[in-house]
Amino acid sequence: MAEEKESTSIPLSQAAEAVDPEDPAKSPPRPSSPTTSTRKACCAVLQSWVSRKFMTGCVVLFPVAVTFFITWWFIQFVDGFFSPLYAKLGIDIFGLGFLTSLVFIFLVGIFVSSWVGSTIFWVGEWFIKKMPFVRHIYSASKQVSTAISPDQNTTAFKEVAIIRHPRIGEYAFGFITSTVVLQTDKGDEELCSVYVPTNHLYIGDIFLVNSEEIIRPSLSIREGIEIIVSGGMTMPQVIASMEPMPRKSQNIRLNRMA
16 A cells, blocks of 8 residues: 555656646647747738838828819719709719809809899898808808908908917917007007917917017918918928018017907
């Protein structure tokens, strides 16, 4: 009996290293061979290369896809104005409604440029401005369309402006819309009404800034709108001022209007 007990006793060190055939997870790890390590390194490099090239393809195709999608949507949207009319006449030609819409817009431009057309348009605009809620949408939309109109008038953006806002050393893009003379006890002060967009071009703040404190860059109105709409991604690397830079003053006359 003593011999049997001695033969069945196993040291703890050997028991810890024993392999359980029923549970491979408890088996001791096998040393990795150089071939396995090389294969893992190659897989990691290949995966990284594939990921970079895939993201490069996404970056290249994303603006193209968005451009085509918006263009296709715009064509279908404009085509939908006159396509039902041609469908009732039994004419099914894709794009005919779009061409008709372009001709219609061109004729409207000619009509509004005349005295009779401008009068009718003014009366219709007067009614729209009297309507609640709708007048705000119309005013914001007209401000943007008037700013990029080739026939700019007194209500359009005058020029692009850069003002110190909200603190000294920080600047904000804006558009000069008008000028006003502020009469105080110290004398007359010329102020410029600067519209600073905060949400593309439809929502923004109006600031009255001293004309001497405004930086006038050599940018056109359309270039300024592109900078605002793109979130600054179309910002040129160098912006030159058309006038001497205003002196840095600790007391910048800047009034915010609600």
